[in-house]
Structures are given as C-alpha cells and as structure tokens.
Amino acid sequence: MKAGQSVFATVSNFLSERFPVEHMNFQHMVEKKDVPVHNMSWGYYTGGLTLFFLMVQVVTGLFLLFYYQPTVSDAHLSVEFINKHVAGGALIRNMHTWSASCMIFFAMLHLLTSFAMKAFEKPRELTWIFGVLLLFLTFTFGFTGYLLPWNQIAVNATKVGLQSVEAVGEYLPGALSQLPHILRETFQGEASVGQSTLGRFYALHVVLLPLALLGLISLHLLSVQLHGMSRGVDQPTKKSERFFPFFIFKDLSLWSIVFLLLLILAWCIPFDSFLPYPLLAPYNALGSTPAGIKPEWYFYFLYYPLEMLPFWLILLATGLAVLVLIFTPWIFKGTSRKTLGLITVLASLYLVVMTVFGEQIYHMVKP
Amino acid sequence: MIDSVLFIALPYLAIFICIFGSIYRIRKMPMTYSALSSQFLESKSLVWGSVPWHIGIITIVLAHLFALICPGLWQMLMAYKNVLLITEALGLAMGICCLVGLIVLGIRRISSQRIQAVTSRMDLLVLFLLTAQVIFGIGTAVLHRWGAAWATGTAVPYIWSLFTLQPDLSYISDLPHMVKAHIVSAWLLILLVPFSRLIHMFAVPLHYLTRPPQNVLWNNPRHYEAEAAAEEILDTDARREFIKGGVGIAAGTLLLGAGAMDKIFAFFFGPRLTAKEETELMEEKLCRLQATTDQRKLELERQSSKYILVSAMSELSPTEGKYLIDYQMTPAMAFKGEDGLPIVLSAKCTHLGCTVGNTVNKEGKILCPCHVSYFDIKTGEPNADAPAKAPLPILGWALIDKAGKLIASRSSKGEISGDTSSESIKDCDLFIVKTDEVKV
Numbered sequence: 001m002k003a004g005q006s007v008f009a010t011v012s013n014f015l016s017e018r019f020p021v022e023h024m025n026f027q028h029m030v031e032k033k034d035v036p037v038h039n040m041s042w043g044y045y046t047g048g049l050t051l052f053f054l055m056v057q058v059v060t061g062l063f064l065l066f067y068y069q070p071t072v073s074d075a076h077l078s079v080e081f082i083n084k085h086v087a088g089g090a091l092i093r094n095m096h097t098w099s100a101s102c103m104i105f106f107a108m109l110h111l112l113t114s115f116a117m118k119a120f121e122k123p124r125e126l127t128w129i130f131g132v133l134l135l136f137l138t139f140t141f142g143f144t145g146y147l148l149p150w151n152q153i154a155v156n157a158t159k160v161g162l163q164s165v166e167a168v169g170e171y172l173p174g175a176l177s178q179l180p181h182i183l184r185e186t187f188q189g190e191a192s193v194g195q196s197t198l199g200r201f202y203a204l205h206v207v208l209l210p211l212a213l214l215g216l217i218s219l220h221l222l223s224v225q226l227h228g229m230s231r232g233v234d235q236p237t238k239k240s241e242r243f244f245p246f247f248i249f250k251d252l253s254l255w256s257i258v259f260l261l262l263l264i265l266a267w268c269i270p271f272d273s274f275l276p277y278p279l280l281a282p283y284n285a286l287g288s289t290p291a292g293i294k295p296e297w298y299f300y301f302l303y304y305p306l307e308m309l310p311f312w313l314i315l316l317a318t319g320l321a322v323l324v325l326i327f328t329p330w331i332f333k334g335t336s337r338k339t340l341g342l343i344t345v346l347a348s349l350y351l352v353v354m355t356v357f358g359e360q361i362y363h364m365v366k367p
Numbered sequence: 368m369i370d371s372v373l374f375i376a377l378p379y380l381a382i383f384i385c386i387f388g389s390i391y392r393i394r395k396m397p398m399t400y401s402a403l404s405s406q407f408l409e410s411k412s413l414v415w416g417s418v419p420w421h422i423g424i425i426t427i428v429l430a431h432l433f434a435l436i437c438p439g440l441w442q443m444l445m446a447y448k449n450v451l452l453i454t455e456a457l458g459l460a461m462g463i464c465c466l467v468g469l470i471v472l473g474i475r476r477i478s479s480q481r482i483q484a485v486t487s488r489m490d491l492l493v494l495f496l497l498t499a500q501v502i503f504g505i506g507t508a509v510l511h512r513w514g515a516a517w518a519t520g521t522a523v524p525y526i527w528s529l530f531t532l533q534p535d536l537s538y539i540s541d542l543p544h545m546v547k548a549h550i551v552s553a554w555l556l557i558l559l560v561p562f563s564r565l566i567h568m569f570a571v572p573l574h575y576l577t578r579p580p581q582n583v584l585w586n587n588p589r590h591y592e593a594e595a596a597a598e599e600i601l602d603t604d605a606r607r608e609f610i611k612g613g614v615g616i617a618a619g620t621l622l623l624g625a626g627a628m629d630k631i632f633a634f635f636f637g638p639r640l641t642a643k644e645e646t647e648l649m650e651e652k653l654c655r656l657q658a659t660t661d662q663r664k665l666e667l668e669r670q671s672s673k674y675i676l677v678s679a680m681s682e683l684s685p686t687e688g689k690y691l692i693d694y695q696m697t698p699a700m701a702f703k704g705e706d707g708l709p710i711v712l713s714a715k716c717t718h719l720g721c722t723v724g725n726t727v728n729k730e731g732k733i734l735c736p737c738h739v740s741y742f743d744i745k746t747g748e749p750n751a752d753a754p755a756k757a758p759l760p761i762l763g764w765a766l767i768d769k770a771g772k773l774i775a776s777r778s779s780k781g782e783i784s785g786d787t788s789s790e791s792i793k794d795c796d797l798f799i800v801k802t803d804e805v806k807v
Contacts, residue, residue: 063634073659077651085640085648087633156721160737163720191696192720268449282655285662286690286698288714289721291736307738307754366739 018126020226029225033243038233043113047224048251049258050110053103054217056262057141060096061206068148070202072195075150076282094266100142101271102262104298107138108351115328116344118337119230125329127227130220132325137213142296144205147198153279156293158201159193164306171312194285234337301351304358308365373551374525375534381558382529388561389569402567408481412471420468423461427504430458434515435523442519454515455508462505469498493563496556503549511543522550669694674765674798677701681793683709688725688733688744690714694801698722699762700733701797702744707789708777709797711762712747716740718755763803766795778803 035044067086069078082089120128147158162184169180189196241247272280278290295303306314393400406413434441445451473494476482507514521538528535560566677691688700698714714723721737732741740753747758763779774795775785
C-alpha cells in the first residue's frame with residue numbers, strides 16, 4: 001500500500017482492476033475475445049465441460065423434483081417409483097448420477113489444468129478463488145445429494161461423514177472445540193440422522209446450494225470473459241482463434257458428443273449397479289450397518305488416507321491444502337509453469353492412485 | 368478324430384501358414400501386397416459393395432478381437448442387459464451389412480466383363496468362403512442368440528487354449544453345428560490369407576493419418592471433364608442444394624425434437640399404473656409409513672415413560688444381541704450374560720457412529736463393520752488397535768415380573784441391586800430405564 005492511500009482506495013483499485021467496467025460490453029467480452037492455440041489448448045475445454053454437466057444436472061434435477069418426496073417414509077419409495085414406473089425415469093435418474101460424477105471429475109481436471117497453466121496470474125486471482133469455492137460447493141452438492149435416496153449406504157455414509165465433522169472438535173482450542181458439534185447438530189437437526197436431516201439436506205441440495213452456485217458461477221464466468229483466456233504457456237504462440245464463433249462452436253460440438261456418450265452410459269449402465277443390493281435397500285434404523293459403507297469415489301482421496309493415517313494428520317493436511325488452494329495466486333506468483341506442471345502431475349498421480357487403488361492400499365496396510 | 372483335425376490341427380496349420388506365408392509374400396513379392404483394387408475398372412457398384420462390407424466386417428472383427436483379448440471386461444459389459452441387447456442388435460445389423468456388400472461384390476465380379484478379366488479362381492473361392500462365413504455368423508446370431516455372452520465361456524477359452532499350447536476341445540465340442548462351421552471356415556480364411564488378396568488387411572495405411580497431405584494430380588483428361596461438369600452443377604445449383612440441405616436439417620431437427628418432446632411429455636404425464644401395480648405400491652407405501660409411525664411412537668414412548676420394554680428374559684441369547692432403541696434414540700442391544708443377568712450396551716460405534724453388528728464371536732466380541740472395531744460385550748471395551756478408542760457405554764436396566772413388581776436393576780454406573788437369582792428373574796421382562804433413580 002502506498003503511503004497516503006486509504007484502505008478503501010486500495011480495495012476499490014483492486015476490484016476495479018479485476019472487474020474493469022469499461023470492458024463490460026459485448027464487443028470486448030465476446031467479439032474480440034481470442035483463444036490461444038498451443039499444445040495445452042485442450043485445457044480450455046475442461047471448464048466448458050464442467051458447465052455443460054452442471055446444465056445437465058439442473059435439467060435432470062428439475063425432472064426428478066417432480067416425483068421425489070423428501071420424507072423418510074417416502075424418499076426411497078419415490079426414487080424406486082421414478083426408476084420403475086415413470087417413463088424415462090430411470091434414464092433421467094441415471095443421467096443425474098453419472099453427470100454428477102462427470103461434473104466433479106471435470107471440475108477437478110479444470111482446477112488441475114488451470115493450475116498447471118498458471119491461469120491464476122494477475123488479474124485473474126478472483127477467478128481462481130471463485131473456482132476453488134465452486135469446487136467445494138460441488139463437493140457439498142455431492143454430499144447432500146448422496147443422502148436423498150435414503151438407502152442404507154446413503155444414510156450410513158452420511159452418519160459417518162457428519163461424525164467425522166464432529167471429530168474435528170477434539171483438535172480445536174477452547175470454546176472453538178464446540179463449533180463442529182454445533183455445526184453437526186445444525187445440519188443433522190436431531191439426535192441421529194433422520195427426517196430433519198433429510199429435510200435440511202434436501203433444502204440445501206435443491207435451493208440453497210444452487211442459488212450460491214448461480215451467484216459464484218456468474219462471477220466466475222464474468223471474470224473469465226472480462227480477462228479473456230490466460231495464455232497458458234511460457235512462450236506464447238502467435239496462433240489464436242476467435243472465441244466467437246469458432247471456439248464456442250468447437251465447444252458446442254464437443255458438448256454434443258459428450259451428451260451422446262452420457263446418454264448411452266446412463267441408458268446402459270445404472271450407476272447403482274456398482275453397489276451390492278443390501279446397500280441399496282431402504283434404510284433400516286433398527287438394524288446393523290451393512291458391510292461396505294463408503295463414500296462416493298470422488299471422496300476416496302480423502303477417505304482412504306483417513307482410514308489409514310491418524311486423524312490429526314489428515315486434518316492438518318486438509319486444512320493446509322485448502323489454504324494453499326485459496327491463496328494459490330499469491331503463493332505461486334513467481335513459480336514457473338514447469339514447476340507448476342510438475343506439482344500438478346504429482347497431485348494428479350496422488351488423486352488417481354488413491355481413487356483407483358485406494359481400497360487395495362487400505363487392505364495392504366490393514367490386512 | 369475329425370474334431371481334432373478341424374479344431375486343433377487346422378488352426379495351428381492356418382496360423383503358421385498365415386504368419387510365415389504373409390511374411391514371405393510381403394518380403395519376396397512386395398508389389399502384390401495389396402488389395403489389387405479394381406476401382407479403376409468399375410467403380411459404380413463397388414461403392415455399394417465395398418463400403419457396407421468393410422464397415423460391417425471391420426466392426427465385427429474388432430468386436431471379436433476385443434472379446435478375445437479382454438474376455439473379463441467383455442463379460443462384465445455383457446452382464447448389463449442393455450449392453451448385450453445393443454451388441455447383439457449391432458452385430459446382426461453389421462452382419463447383414465456384410466452380407467449385402469458381399470452379394471453386390473459377388474454379382475459385380477461375375478457380371479462385369481472387365482472385372483471377369485482380372486478375376487482368379489482364388490478370388491472366387493475367397494468370396495464364396497466369406498459369404499459362407501457371414502451366413503454362419505448371421506445364423507449363429509439368429510438361431511443361437513446371445514453369442515456375445517456365451518462366447519466368453521466357449522469359443523474364447525478354446526482359442527486361448529490354442530494360444531497357450533494346451534488345446535482343449537471340451538469348450539466347443541457341444542456347440543451347435545452352425546457355430547462349429549463358423550469356427551472352421553474362420554480357420555480356412557486365415558489359412559488363405561497369404562495366397563489371396565486378403566493379405567491387404569495387413570496393409571492398413573495408418574501412416575496416412577500422420578503424413579503430410581499430398582496433392583493428387585490426374586493425367587487423365589476424362590477426369591478433368593468430369594470435374595468441370597461437377598463444378599458447373601455446383602455453381603448453378605448451389606442455391607437449390609443449400610435449400611435442400613437446410614430443409615433436410617430442419618426436418619431432421621423437427622423429427623428429433625418431436626421424439627424428445629414426446630418422451631419428455633410422457634415423463635411429466637406420469638405413469639398410468641395397472642390396478643395390481645397400484646395396489647402393490649399402496650401396500651408398500653403403507654408399510655413404509657407404518658415403519659415411520661413405529662419410529663415416532665418409540666420416540667414418544669421415550670419421552671413419556673420411565674421404563675421401556677426390551678423383551679422377555681427368556682428370549683435373550685448370549686450369542687445374538689437383540690437390537691433396541693435407547694433413550695437417546697440411538698441403537699443399542701441386549702444379550703444374556705454368563706451370569707444369567709442381562710447385558711445392555713449401546714450399539715452406536717464410538718468411532719464414527721455406525722451400528723455395531725449383533726453376532727458375538729468366540730472371544731465374546733461384537734464387530735463394527737465400518738472400520739473393523741471389536742468390542743467386548745461385557746465391558747464395552749474396543750480391542751487395542753481398533754479405530755474406536757472409547758468403550759461402548761453399558762446401559763442400566765430393570766427386571767420386572769409379570770405382576771409389575773421391580774425385581775432387580777442395574778444403574779448405568781454398574782451397581783446391581785435386587786434379587787438376581789436365576790429362579791426369580793427367569794419369568795421377568797427386561798426394561799431399559801430412563802434414569803438411575805429406578806432402584807429396588
């Protein structure tokens with residue numbers, strides 16, 4: 001901060017550089033926008049694909065909303081009703097689950113490629129932070145949506161998830177140690193996961209989170225269009241293509257191919273078929289928890305280490321990772337793309353290994 | 368004997384000749400290593416023969432190879448009804464595609480004078496064998512359905528047994544004749560590869576994909592005439608062609624939209640259930656509502672009464688716990704201890720809150736299935752290396768006889784009071800208690 005400049009001026013300068021009002025016009029944001037062409041250009045499609053899957057989620061989610069009933073006695077049955085009786089219901093529901101997984105996959109891929117391409121450089125710091133928040137929001141969508149079918153694995157996994165939140169309390173000092181407990185009570189709504197929890201998760205999943213997502217994604221897209229694509233490589237190529245109509249047309253044709261694939265996948269392979277029936281049976285509050293309770297695949301990278309390593313270590317690592325992710329634009333300000341690429345490869349390697357081989361590693365460590 | 372010749376000797380011979388014969392021919396006669404295309408001689412009917420044939424056969428051969436190379440993955444995919452249906456339908460369609468192509472190619476080869484001039488006996492034999500092979504394939508698909516599923520248990524292990532030099536005929540000895548004929552003529556075709564134009568399958572011009580583009584210059588004046596004529600059509604009819612294309616696309620979009628709208632409408636219109644389905648659904652709904660009502664009743668009962676009935680003492684088992692819901696509305700379970708007194712302990716795992724299993728193992732422990740913690744039912748203590756660190760809380764209980772008289776009780780701290788002789792408690796009912804104030 002320069003001497004004599006007030007905090008207010010600093011903040012307003014910062015914001016006006018990130019959201020330059022003089023650029024907020026069709027000409028600048030669409031007509032004149034260029035997309036650089038180089039061998040990392042494919043990275044520019046990952047964000048669009050995430051957006052595409054989000055749109056599929058919104059549409060199929062609206063479809064499901066017509067039949068789903070968020071009460072403990074009816075939830076499971078209404079999902080079954082959609083699957084069995086409603087015309088195209090099974091397809092819509094499958095698309096919703098498959099597309100949810102795809103959305104999370106591409107959101108993570110988008111984060112990794114943007115990191116490797118150093119897309120968070122000034123003036124795109126806020127774009128990055130909005131993106132990171134969007135990713136967390138997407139995970140929350142996954143967590144809240146998982147409970148809604150109200151089957152054994154859903155309720156039990158949610159119980160474990162919420163209990164893990166509470167376990168954080170032990171490691172917090174003083175009055176803060178009660179915070180996770182209060183948080184859990186707030187989300188759970190009653191002594192154990194029940195009707196209140198279902199109602200809360202439903203409200204979060206279909207109203208609150210979508211609203212938050214809408215706001216964040218508007219800011220994210222606005223800043224992407226304002227600042228254009230980041231150049232992505234150290235030696236910028238002279239080649240580039242116009243965003244409109246060329247890049248957007250390519251984006252749309254990719255979307256149509258992906259939609260076809262999603263349709264085939266959802267039609268042929270029910271997402272449920274990866275789980276044994278006992279886990280898909282309606283939740284039974286009086287019975288034992290069935291074996292094989294685990295979260296969705298996109299939480300494996302957190303879940304298996306949690307099973308194998310001491311809790312405080314995971315807590316520390318997760319906290320650090322979140323902080324690093326949020327402050328990336330400042331931490332890696334001076335890092336070269338080569339180093340960023342290496343970090344990305346290592347991080348991706350960890351994610352892939354934990355997701356694909358997590359279970360085997362767990363059984364190796366704890367026979 | 369004949370089976371050994373056809374399914375062991377012939378395959379080895381065919382593979383051997385195919386590999387070494389092809390290498391010999393490619394090395395010694397490189398100029399003949401091609402499809403010997405007759406496109407220059409006749410190209411009109413070739414399009415209608417060659418294109419469907421190649422699209423069909425390439426798809427089918429790739430699918431056969433995929434099933435052969437990754438039988439596990441293939442079988443897993445075929446376990447889904449829809450995938451199997453699509454595969455079978457696509458396979459049959461491609462087979463028919465092949466057959467149509469072959470018939471056109473066959474007629475062309477026989478009827479065109481210019482083609483006749485370059486046709487050898489080997490060409491005719493190959494054409495005949497291919498047709499027979501495709502007919503056997505279609506026959507198998509129609510008469511012995513779901514080959515995509517059963518082949519991984521028959522033909523695939525048979526071929527692998529050949530590759531691993533442990534030929535095993537038992538996989539295919541009981542197959543229908545149609546399928547056997549399909550296998551034999553496949554070996555014959557492989558045998559003929561080095562002697563026929565079939566060898567062109569090894570000359571797939573994959574490098575075309577990566578080499579720089581080349582400009583083909585034609586020396587034939589007739590070609591220029593044809594090109595000029597084509598351009599003229601383009602110039603004069605451009606507008607008409609554009610409108611035709613536009614109308615086509617619009618019509619296609621309209622049809623697609625109508626189809627999609629129809630399905631979307633059906634979704635929102637909702638299912639019209641038969642009376643039987645409706646009844647079943649109603650019953651199921653009532654059943655679930657009843658379960659919820661029961662749960663609510665339990666809650667109410669826990670609000671208002673000091674004791675909650677668990678079960679009669681005589682119904683408790685030392686090895687299999689009886690689940691109950693405690694005053695905190697969390698699961699608990701009751702056993703009969705060695706001393707004849709009941710044991711009531713929480714079933715909510717102290718690690719992450721899963722419900723602990725109710726079967727006691729030989730060491731007197733119960734298992735939480737989520738993260739494998741064993742708890743001693745007497746003390747509630749977890750085993751030393753379990754993820755759960757705290758013991759399962761032992762709950763207080765009361766034994767009340769049929770007359771409603773309190774006979775014995777245990778506080779949550781473990782003090783047992785009252786008459787605990789087995790004679791006096793055997794007809795009692797077990798209750799859990801709200802507070803420790805309940806004492807004899």
